[in-house]
Amino acid sequence: MITREYIITSAQGIHARPxxxxxxxxxxxxxxxxxxxxxKIVRLxxxxxxxxxxxxxxxxxxILIEGDDEAIAAKAFDQFFNEELKAL
Amino acid sequence: MKGIxxxxxxxxxxxxxxxxxxxxxxxxxxNDEADILANINLFDEAVHLAIxxxxxxxxxxxxxxxxxxxxxxxxxxxxxxxxxxxDDVVEKITTEKKNVSDALIEAIVxxxxxxxxxxxxxxxxxxxxxQDIGNxxxxxxxxxxxxxxxxxxxxxxxxxxxxxPSDTITMDTRNIAGFATQIGSKTSHxxxxxxxxxxxxxxGCGDGLAxxxxxxxxxxxxxxxLIFINPEDKIINExxxxxxxxISYSNKFKQxxxxxSITTDGTExxxxxxxxxxxxxxxxxxxxxxxxxxxxxxxxxxxxxxxPTENEQFGFYKKVALQSKGKPVIVRTIDIGGDKQLxxxxxxxxxxxxxxxxAIRICLDxxxxxxTQSKAILRASTFGxxxxxxxxxxxxxxxxxxxxxxxxxxxxxxxxxxxxNASIEVGIMIEIPSAAITADILAKExxxxxxxxxDLCQYTLAVDRMNDKISHLYDPFNPGVLRLINYVIQxxxxxxIHVAMCGEMAxxxxxxxxxxxxxxxxxxxxxxxIPTIKNIIINNDTIKAKNIYNKVMAMDNSDSIIxxxxxxxxx
Numbered sequence: 199m200i201t202r203e204y205i206i207t208s209a210q211g212i213h214a215r216p217x218x219x220x221x222x223x224x225x226x227x228x229x230x231x232x233x234x235x236x237x238k239i240v241r242l243x244x245x246x247x248x249x250x251x252x253x254x255x256x257x258x259x260x261i262l263i264e265g266d267d268e269a270i271a272a273k274a275f276d277q278f279f280n281e282e283l284k285a286l
Numbered sequence: 287m288k289g290i291x292x293x294x295x296x297x298x299x300x301x302x303x304x305x306x307x308x309x310x311x312x313x314x315x316x317n318d319e320a321d322i323l324a325n326i327n328l329f330d331e332a333v334h335l336a337i338x339x340x341x342x343x344x345x346x347x348x349x350x351x352x353x354x355x356x357x358x359x360x361x362x363x364x365x366x367x368x369x370x371x372x373d374d375v376v377e378k379i380t381t382e383k384k385n386v387s388d389a390l391i392e393a394i395v396x397x398x399x400x401x402x403x404x405x406x407x408x409x410x411x412x413x414x415x416x417q418d419i420g421n422x423x424x425x426x427x428x429x430x431x432x433x434x435x436x437x438x439x440x441x442x443x444x445x446x447x448x449x450x451p452s453d454t455i456t457m458d459t460r461n462i463a464g465f466a467t468q469i470g471s472k473t474s475h476x477x478x479x480x481x482x483x484x485x486x487x488x489x490g491c492g493d494g495l496a497x498x499x500x501x502x503x504x505x506x507x508x509x510x511x512l513i514f515i516n517p518e519d520k521i522i523n524e525x526x527x528x529x530x531x532x533i534s535y536s537n538k539f540k541q542x543x544x545x546x547s548i549t550t551d552g553t554e555x556x557x558x559x560x561x562x563x564x565x566x567x568x569x570x571x572x573x574x575x576x577x578x579x580x581x582x583x584x585x586x587x588x589x590x591x592x593x594p595t596e597n598e599q600f601g602f603y604k605k606v607a608l609q610s611k612g613k614p615v616i617v618r619t620i621d622i623g624g625d626k627q628l629x630x631x632x633x634x635x636x637x638x639x640x641x642x643x644x645a646i647r648i649c650l651d652x653x654x655x656x657x658t659q660s661k662a663i664l665r666a667s668t669f670g671x672x673x674x675x676x677x678x679x680x681x682x683x684x685x686x687x688x689x690x691x692x693x694x695x696x697x698x699x700x701x702x703x704x705x706x707n708a709s710i711e712v713g714i715m716i717e718i719p720s721a722a723i724t725a726d727i728l729a730k731e732x733x734x735x736x737x738x739x740x741d742l743c744q745y746t747l748a749v750d751r752m753n754d755k756i757s758h759l760y761d762p763f764n765p766g767v768l769r770l771i772n773y774v775i776q777x778x779x780x781x782x783i784h785v786a787m788c789g790e791m792a793x794x795x796x797x798x799x800x801x802x803x804x805x806x807x808x809x810x811x812x813x814x815x816i817p818t819i820k821n822i823i824i825n826n827d828t829i830k831a832k833n834i835y836n837k838v839m840a841m842d843n844s845d846s847i848i849x850x851x852x853x854x855x856x857x
Binding site: 215243244285286 | 400408
């Protein structure tokens with residue numbers, strides 16, 4: 199399992215648009231991928247669950263990736279959180 | 287009451303008010319295991335249909351979407367196919383023996399409450415989205431009760447808060463005389479669909495529309511945006527007359543089909559059409575169009591999962607060429623990027639997509655894409671009078687580079703002994719201010735110009751035409767825009783090359799004489815707009831046009847220009 203911590207760089211946090219992108223990203227890998235905060239952990243395949251976390255800009259979240267393709271998936275998530283998210 | 291008239295014509299008829307009805311639970315419980323399985327299946331099927339419905343909207347070639355629209359539709363798909371929602375529904379079906387509709391309604395109610403209860407304002411408003419997707423799935427579960435799929439009485443005027451894109455597609459509009467909606471704008475889906483179907487429509491009427499009840503007598507004027515509710519006989523008579531005049535007017539336009547578009551003092555004007563595929567050509571000739579001023583090629587690249595091959599593209603262009611009756615067809619090379627994305631071509635998200643990696647910029651970078659398209663157009667050029675047009679040109683290097691690539695495409699065809707029109711004309715869109723200002727330079731390298739006013743206006747005025755807050759600044763009558771257009775036309779004449787206009791402005795009756803006065807003789811527009819413009823041309827002369835042009839160019843602001851044009855050009 200790969201664990202990564204990211205700071206949310208989009209001002210509005212994880213709202214509908216980045217959540218949609220995240221889900222589609224997740225679906226493109228076989229690994230089971232979850233998003234975690236001290237109070238809660240949900241799988242990254244449900245927009246309802248992601249939005250219900252109400253993740254805000256500036257917060258830190260943990261992403262957990264487990265599966266055959268976890269290494270490639272982790273790279274894609276690095277790219278998403280470090281680069282793409284701020285434009286969403 | 288007044289809204290925004292978006293589709294001209296007068297409708298007089300009885301109101302049918304569509305409310306977003308609240309679904310009620312029935313309390314019917316399931317009997318056995320078989321029922322349970324059947325109900326879970328029903329849910330999965332409804333979800334499948336709801337997703338399919340949205341995919342169909344996304345891929346409807348008649349609707350053009352802003353990036354934002356697509357992302358909203360994508361988010362809706364995620365909501366509908368959400369595994370958590372399914373778990374909740376299945377749980378209610380299996381353990382509580384609820385029927386599928388009840389299970390869905392309750393699951394949605396719970397979810398809406400969770401979101402409403404969240405401290406975050408943004409998340410609170412998402413509860414409306416959840417309600418909406420609940421309704422969408424429910425619509426497919428209880429098909430007969432859905433508002434828009436019902437059959438309407440002849441002469442119905444549909445009153446609604448808004449008409450969702452999916453509804454405008456599934457709705458049977460044959461008996462609908464008009465639409466009126468509370469929200470919406472000139473570019474909303476209701477407007478586009480109504481216009482395409484020739485149904486009078488008024489949008490953006492606001493809360494005032496809520497007073498209308500079923501069977502109220504409604505008069506709706508799709509041009510001025512006026513709506514009368516249960517009006518007096520005097521007004522009904524007045525509008526009956528207006529409606530008859532409008533109908534005879536539009537019939538008269540149809541008779542104009544075979545009338546030559548020539549001014550009273552003998553200047554021939556070419557009226558061309560903007561199309562997206564070969565099927566559009568029929569309407570072009572029905573409306574008296576004399577060729578195609580803009581063939582968009584994006585459709586060819588959309589709704590698929592890889593780039594079309596040279597042969598596939600060739601088939602598309604050949605079909606257009608064969609059906610064009612020997613009239614000229616200007617083929618615009620691919621204009622993707624910006625707000626137009628392809629699922630199989632991964633373009634990075636950009637801060638300013640309209641100022642970004644799009645159109646010719648992609649083609650000169652990914653020369654393989656451009657050469658394939660050029661070869662396909664060249665091959666089809668033996669079947670009709672095709673010309674190549676390059677979009678988003680900002681400098682002469684781009685023109686030269688593109689022409690080298692076209693030469694390379696020709697060379698490859700030669701080597702393969704495939705025939706093509708070796709002297710095919712190559713022109714450019716003038717839609718970037720730098721191109722307009724350097725029209726004298728560019729004219730030396732190309733065979734024709736086509737002025738794209740929508741982007742030219744947006745780039746010249748630094749106004750995002752999709753941004754409501756500044757939409758009043760998106761003003762094609764701004765003297766700066768008019769001067770640029772005028773300059774382009776003069777330079778084209780001086781260098782003896784063709785110049786046409788294919789933007790929105792070419793179909794605006796207010797500008798016809800002004801553009802004529804500038805010396806423009808080729809106008810390209812949607813097929814439906816051709817008769818209106820032709821009617822202006824055949825009833826005026828170039829001396830009047832020149833006078834209007836001289837007066838307008840001396841004016842210092844668009845308000846005066848618009849007022850003057852209204853007084854002097856509309857008959």
